[in-house]
Amino acid sequence: MGVFKILKSLVIDSLDTITKGSVKYHIWMGVLTLVMLIGMYCYSIQLDQGLSVTGMSDRVSWGLYISNFTFLVGVAAAAVMLVMPTYVLKDIDFKQAVLIGEGLAVAALIMCLAFVVADMGGPSVLWHMIPGIGVFNFPNSMLTWDVIVLNGYLFINISIPFYILFRHYQGKEAKKKIYVPGAVLSVFWAVGIHLVTAFLYQGLQARPFWNNALLGPRFLASAFAAGPALIILVLAVIRSFTAFKIPDKTIKKIAMIVTVAAQINLIMLVSELFKEFYAPTHHSESAYYLFFGLHGKDALLPWIWTAIPLNVLATIILTFGKFRNNLKILYTCCFFLFVAIWIEKGFGLIVPGFIPGPYGKIVEYLPTGIEVGVTIGIWALGAFVFTILAKTAIGIELGELRYEKKKSSTL
Amino acid sequence: MFSCKEEGEYHSITDKIEAEQKPYHGKLTSEELLADTQLIKITEGEHIFLIPERKGQIKSFACIECHSKPLAQMRGLDGKKAHWDIKLNHANSETMNCATCHNPDDMNNLKTLTGQNVDLNLSYKVCAQCHSSQFEDWKGGAHGKKVAGWTPPRASMTCVNCHNPHSPSFETRWPVQFNTQKAIERKDDLDH
Amino acid sequence: MSDNKKWYTLDLGLNKKEETSGSCGCGKSQGSCNSHKEEEKEEEISHEEFYEAAINASIGEERSKDGFEQVFDVKMDRRTAFKKLTASLLIGAGAISSCTSVVNADSKEKAQIDWEEQFKGNYKLMIDEEKQGTVDRLMRSYELRTGKNISMTSENAEEDVLFGYAFNISKCQGYMNCVSACVEENNQDRNSEMQYIRIHEMKDGEGFKFDKADDNYYHEVPKEDHFYMGTQCFHCDNPPCVEVCPVQATWKEDDGLVVIDYDWCVGCRYCMAACPYDGRRFNWSKPEVPENEINKNQHYLGNRMRKKGVMEKCTFCVQRTRKGKNPACVEACPTGARIFGNLLDPNSTIRWVLENKKVFRLKEDLGTDPKFWYFMD
Numbered sequence: 001m002g003v004f005k006i007l008k009s010l011v012i013d014s015l016d017t018i019t020k021g022s023v024k025y026h027i028w029m030g031v032l033t034l035v036m037l038i039g040m041y042c043y044s045i046q047l048d049q050g051l052s053v054t055g056m057s058d059r060v061s062w063g064l065y066i067s068n069f070t071f072l073v074g075v076a077a078a079a080v081m082l083v084m085p086t087y088v089l090k091d092i093d094f095k096q097a098v099l100i101g102e103g104l105a106v107a108a109l110i111m112c113l114a115f116v117v118a119d120m121g122g123p124s125v126l127w128h129m130i131p132g133i134g135v136f137n138f139p140n141s142m143l144t145w146d147v148i149v150l151n152g153y154l155f156i157n158i159s160i161p162f163y164i165l166f167r168h169y170q171g172k173e174a175k176k177k178i179y180v181p182g183a184v185l186s187v188f189w190a191v192g193i194h195l196v197t198a199f200l201y202q203g204l205q206a207r208p209f210w211n212n213a214l215l216g217p218r219f220l221a222s223a224f225a226a227g228p229a230l231i232i233l234v235l236a237v238i239r240s241f242t243a244f245k246i247p248d249k250t251i252k253k254i255a256m257i258v259t260v261a262a263q264i265n266l267i268m269l270v271s272e273l274f275k276e277f278y279a280p281t282h283h284s285e286s287a288y289y290l291f292f293g294l295h296g297k298d299a300l301l302p303w304i305w306t307a308i309p310l311n312v313l314a315t316i317i318l319t320f321g322k323f324r325n326n327l328k329i330l331y332t333c334c335f336f337l338f339v340a341i342w343i344e345k346g347f348g349l350i351v352p353g354f355i356p357g358p359y360g361k362i363v364e365y366l367p368t369g370i371e372v373g374v375t376i377g378i379w380a381l382g383a384f385v386f387t388i389l390a391k392t393a394i395g396i397e398l399g400e401l402r403y404e405k406k407k408s409s410t411l
Numbered sequence: 412m413f414s415c416k417e418e419g420e421y422h423s424i425t426d427k428i429e430a431e432q433k434p435y436h437g438k439l440t441s442e443e444l445l446a447d448t449q450l451i452k453i454t455e456g457e458h459i460f461l462i463p464e465r466k467g468q469i470k471s472f473a474c475i476e477c478h479s480k481p482l483a484q485m486r487g488l489d490g491k492k493a494h495w496d497i498k499l500n501h502a503n504s505e506t507m508n509c510a511t512c513h514n515p516d517d518m519n520n521l522k523t524l525t526g527q528n529v530d531l532n533l534s535y536k537v538c539a540q541c542h543s544s545q546f547e548d549w550k551g552g553a554h555g556k557k558v559a560g561w562t563p564p565r566a567s568m569t570c571v572n573c574h575n576p577h578s579p580s581f582e583t584r585w586p587v588q589f590n591t592q593k594a595i596e597r598k599d600d601l602d603h
Numbered sequence: 604m605s606d607n608k609k610w611y612t613l614d615l616g617l618n619k620k621e622e623t624s625g626s627c628g629c630g631k632s633q634g635s636c637n638s639h640k641e642e643e644k645e646e647e648i649s650h651e652e653f654y655e656a657a658i659n660a661s662i663g664e665e666r667s668k669d670g671f672e673q674v675f676d677v678k679m680d681r682r683t684a685f686k687k688l689t690a691s692l693l694i695g696a697g698a699i700s701s702c703t704s705v706v707n708a709d710s711k712e713k714a715q716i717d718w719e720e721q722f723k724g725n726y727k728l729m730i731d732e733e734k735q736g737t738v739d740r741l742m743r744s745y746e747l748r749t750g751k752n753i754s755m756t757s758e759n760a761e762e763d764v765l766f767g768y769a770f771n772i773s774k775c776q777g778y779m780n781c782v783s784a785c786v787e788e789n790n791q792d793r794n795s796e797m798q799y800i801r802i803h804e805m806k807d808g809e810g811f812k813f814d815k816a817d818d819n820y821y822h823e824v825p826k827e828d829h830f831y832m833g834t835q836c837f838h839c840d841n842p843p844c845v846e847v848c849p850v851q852a853t854w855k856e857d858d859g860l861v862v863i864d865y866d867w868c869v870g871c872r873y874c875m876a877a878c879p880y881d882g883r884r885f886n887w888s889k890p891e892v893p894e895n896e897i898n899k900n901q902h903y904l905g906n907r908m909r910k911k912g913v914m915e916k917c918t919f920c921v922q923r924t925r926k927g928k929n930p931a932c933v934e935a936c937p938t939g940a941r942i943f944g945n946l947l948d949p950n951s952t953i954r955w956v957l958e959n960k961k962v963f964r965l966k967e968d969l970g971t972d973p974k975f976w977y978f979m980d
Contacts, residue, residue, distance in 0.1 A: 052887035121870015121912025206879035360814025435948035552952020
């Protein structure tokens with residue numbers, strides 16, 4: 001009984017928090033809402049006319065949506081980089097960053113699911129995928145594995161922070177016995193979601209560009225670079241806009257993670273490039289298309305040649321502690337890395353997998369305006385969700401939101 | 412190992428075929444589909460199958476209605492030349508003329524190189540003299556087409572159902588399709 | 604109907620109607636229906652109005668569209684999905700109390716069919732009775748919308764049959780009669796010019812250079828120094844597309860055909876990415892076939908009308924082959940380059956080809972085990 005009462009109070013309080021804020025906050029939320037509405041309008045056009053309004057074709061049958069989905073799974077998985085030391089290794093520095101990281105994971109997962117739904121040809125029959133009502137092709141289809149691990153991860157990442165915040169809201173300490181097992185599970189789970197997502201592509205013998213044993217590990221390395229990089233940027237924003245205290249030490253520790261992951265990612269990139277170009281076979285054509293263009297078709301060149309220099313540059317700069325500890329340089333590098341990996345793990349991975357086609361035919365892919373609209377809309381949705389989560393969490397952590405406090409004030 | 416994942420029993424499709432093969436006597440037959448076609452049963456080696464009857468399809472059969480005398484006796488007479496429209500385009504003129512296949516002494520029949528009569532319904536025997544590899548393939552079913560479906564009884568078209576015996580090779584022509592959407596998609600030149 | 608049905612039923616009172624003898628569907632005996640007519644009239648109208656409103660809410664603009672669209676393109680976005688859920692409750696409530704009139708029986712039947720089609724189960728798991736049920740609904744639905752009849756069947760795989768195909772690359776002349784025949788037989792979308800078959804024009808002496816081959820040529824054929832090679836779905840014995848489908852909307856039948864339940868497909872296109880042979884096609888927009896060009900001899904798994912957002916592919920013309928005929932491409936080929944038959948029958952011509960010619964398959968190293976062989980004279 002009491003729990004429900006507290007829950008009700010929490011919901012009311014958090015609604016109260018998220019609807020109040022500075023002018024900047026309202027402008028931010030207003031802009032996000034507008035972008036989401038534009039995205040929904042674009043999606044309604046897509047629903048009406050079919051996926052033909054996108055740039056996809058029988059040749060390149062996955063595009064911007066699945067690219068973003070793949071990338072965001074990585075971002076979601078990266079939350080674990082913060083969970084692990086905090087909960088398991090008891091490294092106190094990370095504690096505040098964890099709530100933000102997990103909030104980011106939740107937002108990223110919601111975006112992932114939105115991108116998958118946006119990519120579906122028949123969203124009205126998605127219930128066919130619900131185990132029990134529909135037919136779930138488990139364990140044969142990696143997509144069913146992905147559905148399970150993504151939703152499971154979403155559940156874990158909602159429940160752990162919720163439990164902690166719920167306790168803090170009541171002014172109590174969270175019991176370690178309850179949340180630590182969940183945190184440990186989520187560590188393994190995070191590796192799982194990204195590996196399973198990599199296997200989604202890796203398991204296709206039809207696509208030599210993906211059918212390569214390094215794909216999974218490289219997914220992990222790039223995710224653990226891009227995810228914490230995004231967290232650093234978000235923490236920087238939170239630091240300057242709220243009273244939430246995040247010590248430099250925390251950010252520098254995360255920067256360390258970013259650096260190591262980016263270095264490993266770069267080594268793997270070199271290994272991949274060596275394999276494709278030292279002794280090129282018929283299977284290297286996708287890589288040729290990606291980096292140099294094939295038969296005069298070269299739509300991806302500007303993208304990949306933006307990504308690779310940014311990636312290399314950021315990694316090299318971050319390697320030097322002197323630069324890494326300068327916050328301005330760190331933020332710039334994190335931004336570079338984030339953009340570079342977004343291109344690499346999105347466009348640079350999904351699209352060339354389809355080019356050339358099974359019989360060597362090349363049809364190029366460029367997203368249409370509607371596709372871009374839906375994509376930006378979904379990113380706005382993610383930002384919106386994250387802002388709400390972060391604002392509530394920060395409120396509770398700062399002690400502005402308290403069950404007891406409110407009770408006593410109303411009495 | 413990979414291919415055994417689902418089947419469990421067989422390694423490959425050939426193993427499966429070997430293990431489960433059995434002459435088909437199921438409920439599906441081509442009888443109904445063949446009902447409207449006049450067919451002749453032939454036996455060539457181990458192959459027994461049906462081919463379409465031919466003589467009923469030739470408009471000016473029987474030939475002896477005009478060719479009342481052996482060709483040698485008719486030659487040189489004035490009068491309209493029959494079959495003026497037939498241009499022989501089969502091997503070359505040193506190898507073949509009308510009488511290589513048609514029996515000049517018995518115009519209702521074809522003949523073999525050694526002068527044996529061959530019924531017009533069984534004209535494939537004449538073709539088979541030179542085109543032996545095609546004949547082998549045809550008997551087995553690798554050359555030519557079926558009259559109806561895949562189900563037994565087997566009824567195969569005979570040589571002259573597809574090839575004009577006087578000009579047996581296929582002509583060049585334009586394809587019946589051009590996919591404009593595909594061309595646009597690939598940004599190919601539309602005017603090939 | 605069996606007890607363990609695999610779809611969710613909405614009873615609009617139509618099933619009851621058949622049991623009563625009178626033309627009035629109110630479910631009462633004729634005499635009492637007439638005698639109560641006066642009293643009930645007012646109530647009846649309100650029921651009808653309520654009914655119409657509820658159905659409109661649930662299916663919305665679909666009903667006002669032209670007939671063809673309605674049957675085969677029941678759309679639903681999140682908004683209307685929610686609307687439908689609420690409206691279905693309304694209909695449910697209405698169905699209990701309503702008294703059917705002859706006037707709107709048709710629209711009710713349409714709504715009932717739409718409902719049952721939207722929430723039916725996976726064809727693969729249906730028993731024969733249920734398969735017949737959905738086929739009957741689809742035919743009735745077509746009749747209600749267009750006033751014309753189609754014939755749709757649901758034959759299962761024959762015993763002791765395993766379909767296989769052989770393609771003679773020295774015979775094919777590239778006329779593409781097979782491609783046309785396939786499009787017409789299988790009701791493929793005319794707008795996007797969807798084609799299951801591709802004929803690759805390759806240069807002699809270069810081997811199988813698919814990337815250099817032209818599969819959309821338009822000049823007199825056969826071109827000098829070139830040969831032609833056709834590809835389509837190879838109906839692999841170990842099909843990767845079937846493995847990856849998250850909802851088992853595509854599967855291998857007992858006679859070896861790899862088929863799709865168009866109504867069960869969610870349109871994720873994973874199968875398309877998994878196919879090494881370019882055998883699958885997606886309906887990026889609503890497929891359209893002019894009414895007079897529709898092939899009305901259909902099979903549920905074959906050439907029936909598709910909707911937008913689902914996969915489709917070559918089925919070896921299941922609507923023909925399960926009746927003993929050859930696929931349309933085999934029948935249309937003017938050169939006899941295409942051989943089709945039963946792989947399990949040692950007396951079949953396809954078996955003779957496999958045993959006596961030098962056959963090969965494409966990308967055999969992928970372990971897909973296609974049932975489509977190539978050979979040369």
